[in-house]
Amino acid sequence: MIEVRDLRKVFKSKRKKVEALKGISFDAHPGEIFGLLGPNGAGKTTTLRILSTMLTPTDGDARIDGVSVKDNPMEIRRKIGFLSTETGLYDKLTGEETLKFFGKLSGLEEKEIKERSDFLFSSLGLEKDRKRLVGEYSTGMKQKLSIARALIHNPEIIIFDEPTNGLDILTTKTVVDFLLDMKLKGKTVVISTHILDVVEKLCDRVAIIHRGKIVANNTITELKNEYNAKTIEEVFFSLVNFEGEK
Numbered sequence: 001m002i003e004v005r006d007l008r009k010v011f012k013s014k015r016k017k018v019e020a021l022k023g024i025s026f027d028a029h030p031g032e033i034f035g036l037l038g039p040n041g042a043g044k045t046t047t048l049r050i051l052s053t054m055l056t057p058t059d060g061d062a063r064i065d066g067v068s069v070k071d072n073p074m075e076i077r078r079k080i081g082f083l084s085t086e087t088g089l090y091d092k093l094t095g096e097e098t099l100k101f102f103g104k105l106s107g108l109e110e111k112e113i114k115e116r117s118d119f120l121f122s123s124l125g126l127e128k129d130r131k132r133l134v135g136e137y138s139t140g141m142k143q144k145l146s147i148a149r150a151l152i153h154n155p156e157i158i159i160f161d162e163p164t165n166g167l168d169i170l171t172t173k174t175v176v177d178f179l180l181d182m183k184l185k186g187k188t189v190v191i192s193t194h195i196l197d198v199v200e201k202l203c204d205r206v207a208i209i210h211r212g213k214i215v216a217n218n219t220i221t222e223l224k225n226e227y228n229a230k231t232i233e234e235v236f237f238s239l240v241n242f243e244g245e246k
């Protein structure tokens with residue numbers, strides 16, 4: 001379970017001050033996929049980086065299974081699988097060696113690493129590529145390996161920033177199906193995206209974030225009812241006013 005309460009983040013530099021988050025609150029539950037949907041610069045990555053303890057909030061807090069990201073970042077890191085748009089991989093390792101390396105870093109035993117790797121390679125459709133060098137992987141293969149890397153320790157909480165960015169429709173489907181399976185396994189899943197189609201296929205609940213604020217938070221069906229809209233795209237355009245945007 002994730003509880004986010006009144007998160008604020010101000011980035012300060014000598015020249016200027018950016019209020020990236022202006023008080024964000026939401027809950028995400030086990031067995032549910034929660035989507036943060038918003039345009040470029042809305043604050044999605046900032047929110048997820050705070051949840052994963054890569055950034056500290058200026059104010060407010062987030063709790064994961066009751067543990068505060070402020071008080072106990074090390075415990076949070078054990079509980080979560082975090083995929084960022086900058087997740088690093090090493091070109092000179094094979095897929096299999098990558099998972100072994102990160103599995104060991106997470107303190108897993110050889111046997112667990114083998115079992116988890118078999119499961120992840122097979123469910124992400126990377127089985128035939130596991131012995132190839134990452135340097136030879138395509139964008140889609142790298143993204144799937146990054147997902148496997150993030151989940152090698154079988155965390156209950158999955159926090160993915162733009163998991164389907166840059167993927168073709170086939171690879172997107174593999175990732176969407178994989179995340180739906182994670183949800184059925186009772187995991188708590190939070191993703192960010194600006195791809196409306198992914199939101200419709202994947203998310204049980206959506207928060208629309210715009211200029212550092214949540215402007216709507218509901219199930220997809222309720223959002224459509226509320227805004228008298230046929231699609232999430234229509235809901236999005238009713239809420240997000242692009243006029244005056246730089």
Ligand SMILES: Nc1ncnc2c1ncn2[C@@H]1O[C@H](COP(=O)(O)OP(=O)(O)OP(=O)(O)O)[C@@H](O)[C@H]1O
Pocket residue numbers: 011012018019020038039040041042043044045046047194
């Ligand atoms: N390290 C930083 N220093 C200064 N400003 C930052 C920093 N990181 C983010 N910001 C600013 O915070 C705001 C929110 O950025 P964020 O990366 O969270 O947006 P996003 O919703 O993930 O956008 P995108 O869809 O483009 O990934 C932007 O105005 C951005 O310029």
Ligand SMILES: [Mg+2]
Pocket residue numbers: 044045046161
């Ligand atoms: Mg982002």
